[in-house]
Amino acid sequence: MAGWADNFSYDYYARLVEAASRFLTPRLFREVPSLRADGGHLLLRHDIDCSLEAALALGRLEHDMGVRATYFVMMQSLLYDPEQGDALRELRDLGHEVGIHFDCPPEQRGDDRAGLEARVRMDCHRLQAVLGEAVTSISFHRPVESFLRGPLFIAGRVNAYAAELMTWYISDSRGSWRCGEPLDELTQARHGTLQLLTHPIWWGREHLAPADRLQLFFRQSTRHMSRRERAVFDAILTATMPGVRRNGLYAPPPSLLRQQPPLPREADRPGLAQRL
Structure with a gap:
């Protein structure tokens, strides 16, 4: 069943946060173990699937609003380099939490919990080296059933x-x-803790449909790449975001294309094509 997708602008996101914050207190995931069980909490969660630049833009907006959120980063991403950590350290310095967005490899989606947890710890240690602080929370890119x-x-x-x-x-x-227009959901106060999950890639200064947003991201990220590099990047983007295909017919206006810098070329990312 199709969901509601009429407004993915920063202004609308701010309205969502303001509506939820009227009766819930924003919390970080690292605070969960010490929270009261009777609820009243708002967990703002962002899974960084594609773009650190998009995540940082949202983090700055939240900082200006006086709220904190938790950003989950993929240490194995081929679309961005998490160990070029300026964006992640800025998110930390803005008061946000940075955790692991873990994409479990196919061979460990079964019953090998010890092996999976060992991989999680490895990613956490890598992120801790970037941030200079402990990593205490995790989300899954494709949730493991158990x-x-x-x-x-x-x-x-x-x-x-x-x-x-x-x-x-x-x-x-x-x-x-999937819940429909989210403001309707957020204006009806309910008991408990609300987890509001957004993906920074879908959001921008103005609304775009998901397929157009991915096309904009593709054009921004590959405009200095060779044809082969663009093909590799496209395949990685499709594998990372399998539910939405970019709209190759959409031509973003030049003003949108200039909003963020391109990602590093393949030549600066050793092994990119081989790791596809």
């Missing part, structure tokens, strides 16, 4: 998909809200 509405802790880190954090959960997955 951890979906599962335990509160995985590898000693707070699991964003824990059962107690999913009782009131709304998400803009694939660039649409």
